[in-house]
Amino acid sequence: MSGTLQFVPDNHIKARNVKGAYAVLVIQTVLMMTAIALISSSVHCKNVKPCELQTALDFIYLKYNTHPCKYNAIKEMSSGFLGLGIILICWNAILFLLTMCICWWKFGEKKQIIAVLILYIIIIIGTFAIFIVNLEKYIRFMKEREAQRDVDYIQLENEMMSALEQNFRSDNTSSNDLKSSAWNRFFIEHNCCAVHDVMGTTNDFDNTPWCTTSGSCQDTSSQIPRTCCKDVTLNNYTSAPSTCHASVNSGTYKPNCMDQVRKRSVKNIDEYQLGILSLSLLFSMILQILEVTIMTVLLFLPCCGCKNEK
Template sequence: MEAGFEQMQFSREEIEEGVRRNNHLFRCYMLLALKTILLVAIVGVYCSNKNISEVGPCKLKAALDSIRLNYIFHPCADSAIKMKSGEILSLRSPEFFFNFFSTLLVLISTCLSHCSNEKKSQFFIRMACIVVVGIDAIGFLSADGRNYTSLSEMMTEKEAEIDYSQLQTLMLTSLEENYKSDNITTGDMMSTSWNMFFIRYDCCAVREVLGTTNDFDNTPWCTTNGTCQATASQIPKTCCKFVTKNNYQNAPSNCHASVNPGTYKQNCVDRMRKLSIYNIKEWQVFGLWISLSIKLLLQVLTICLSFGLLVCEFFMHRIFQKRQKKHRSTNRRNKEDNSKFTDTSVQ
């Protein structure tokens, strides 16, 4: 009878231990799945950021940079988003490392939950893993929240329009100070940049050329030394239509010397107005916003789940300890009763 009772008691403890272990496993698997999805989301944010941060400059910026113009405005409409993308990208490597480390801790906790006998050290390890996961999520949630808010504001705000009158003044000042030669081969760096600019963007001067009096009159090419100062040319040969860097020296004299209408190109400011100020596609920005939104949601879920598991682990451990004490106390009483019953029967 005593053996049967002990066997029944042992079976009951085995069932409770199995239920407890299954509960631990379920919670660990749930947290492990969430952490794995979060790692995938981090990779998604990284890819979205990398696509934006590596886009080339918009066409207007590329044009202005080719003449080394010192502008004080952003020629690209999405320059602020590109800068923000670079800031977000700088956080991804350490974030991935910390999340990967915390995921390994959850995996270790899951393996410990498979053990048949609960030890006090296993409880503390699980608690420590949950705390690390929660702190990791809270730490990066604040940074991601700020980035998400900034990105949302940038997407809704209208980009300031470029002041082309200011751009015209800057270009004219640069031309008058730096243009010294219409020879691409022997000219200085700035003059060569301007000559290549005229050929590449199919334009001439800054403002519209109306005759022999034009934007080049106050340049060193006309006032100090050059074919203009020698009256051989009134505009650079690179300003003539249909010339390339290989044949510009053969430009007709009725263009660069006589400046006959129809032989030279349009002004460069109007050409700049036609160049695109967009270098980031809308779907790229939207993709970054979506991936960051999903990641934020997963961070919040991780924090909530970590807090819930922390509370659950603590109370479940307390309940388990109380049940163990109760079972031990009950076993002792039953053994004492059985011992008394046996002694009475012998007598």
């Protein structure tokens, strides 16, 4: 004998779906609140002021091995977190309205039950797809956060010194040598000179092409660049006193550039904002798993409202 499944009106199927729908409504509400927190922290990270140290190092064409600004990589990822938060709010707002319809729907007709089951499938697939995106961003975030380290000033100092010795060929800010010109502008704009403190005629410039190959230092008319002298600007540095760039008298030149670099390496993203980001991403994934689980249970238990007709 063969039998067919007939959909029969049953108060139990309505009660089960309504209870499940109410549970999902709660989850969706909390998910939207979590998404708001994610958006808020993402906007904060996105809008922090640019990394001043990175800007300074880029200015002198220095390629630093690891990012000199802590958490700057997370700032660059913040647009993705913001997009995810917006998607979470929009998706769960739509699901909230659809779930409300399930709560108010009168179950019993075969077409109605099939429509609800199709709706469950759509919700499961959509939520699972967003969960995958959420998981990928959470893993990337945690890896980047773990990888962030404070600035290695010893390494940075060595790399700055190496760059100066290789690239400094002129103390002219309008030189055709872009790297030399950049270093000179750096000295003026950041009110500093060399990498280490200048102690006299023996200094960081001794091994630069400006002193060893060609230039006013090689001609012995200067010992330090004119751009290193105190109170000079881009307009008047060429008139810097010889007591500074030639005689290197104490008090006539600027302090070292490493101190200025240290002042510009302060991280701009607060730890508590990273905590909010981390918890928002993690909590939203947990809620999505709960949502998919409830929907899956409701989807694969349809036969509570079916009877076998022989």
